Amino acid sequence: MDRIWxxxxxxxxxxxxxxxxxxxxxxYVRVNFVSSLDGAVSVDGLSGGLGTDADKRVFGVLRQLAQVVLVGAGTARAEGYRGARRPTIGTDTPPPVAVVTGSADLDPEAGLFTDTQVPTIVLTTAGAPRAHRDRLAAAGADVAVLDDLSPAALLAELGRRRLNRVLCEGGPSLHGALVDHDAVDELCLTLSPLLAAGDAGRIAVGGTGGAPRPMALVGALHEEGALLLRYRRSGDVQDRD
Known part of the structure; x- marks a missing residue:
């Protein structure tokens, strides 16, 4: 792997x-995505078809640096999420996975709850059926009932837990909400050397759009045709409201 910049x-x-x-x-919210050269976020509905050895290597490093992995329930279901494996650097335990779900309709037999070293955090609201919440709690989940699932509420809960190094792995709707609320501090984007066409979506969808958010390129790697780009929001992240 060579560094471009x-x-x-x-x-x-x-x-x-x-x-x-x-x-x-x-x-501090870092978002990690992989995309084809023509903008597809998945192949046959999954991101795995876009992955490269370099992308997988960086994926592992990003998880080791994070204090929490934030993911939407749809992505967690589709990608068959389980608990993170490698400890966060400087600790003895992996980062917890925090799943955002309005319904709390997750399978308690899924790897998120049965194949994890630390309890999965379920971020939901009182609007989710009590039976769903209780079922996940009985499976060992750490169920957090928030007033709403806005980015502000999600990040406030993670901050309360002192989980400040946030790695968001999608999906596009959660990423779109974070963008819409100007809550993305950094984007790590792998451009896989593939043309996918089809009807796959973008890495961020939904929200009102608003003014484009300027980002600064702070790193670029390449390996076997894949580009691994790192962008950071322009300006001082400490000045964010």
Whole structure:
């Protein structure tokens, strides 16, 4: 793997340095996605068809650097999520997966709850059926009942738990909501060397759109045709409301 910017070549320790989070005392949201060259976010409904060895390597590093993995329920179901495996760097335990779900309609027998070293956090509201919430709690989930599932409410709950290094892995609707609320501090985007066509969606959908958010390129890697780009929001993240 070679570094396009800044130089030179990258080994695993250098990858950790390349993707290190800034030192912040409030949730910092990094979003990670893979896309085809023509913008498809999935192949046959799954992101796995777009993955490369380089993307998988960076995926693992990003999880090791994170304090929590944030994901929408639809993506967790479709991709067959389970608990993270490798410990967060500097600790003995992996980051918890935090699933955003308005219905709390998740399978308690899924790997999120049966194949994890730390309890999965379920972020939901009182509008979710009590039976669903109780069933997940009985399966070992850490069920958090919030007033709503706005990005502000989600990040406030993660901040209360001191889970400030946030890694959002999608899906596009959750990413779109974060963009709409100007809550994305960083985007890590892998461009897979494929043309997919079809009717696959974008990496962010929904919301009102609003003015485009300026981002600054702070890193670019390449390996076997794949580009691994890292963008950070322009301006000082500490100034965010």
């Amino acid at each position: 800044p130089l030179p070549a990258v080994d695993d320790p250098a990858l950790v340095d390349h993707y290190a989070y800034p030192d912040v005392d409030a949730p």
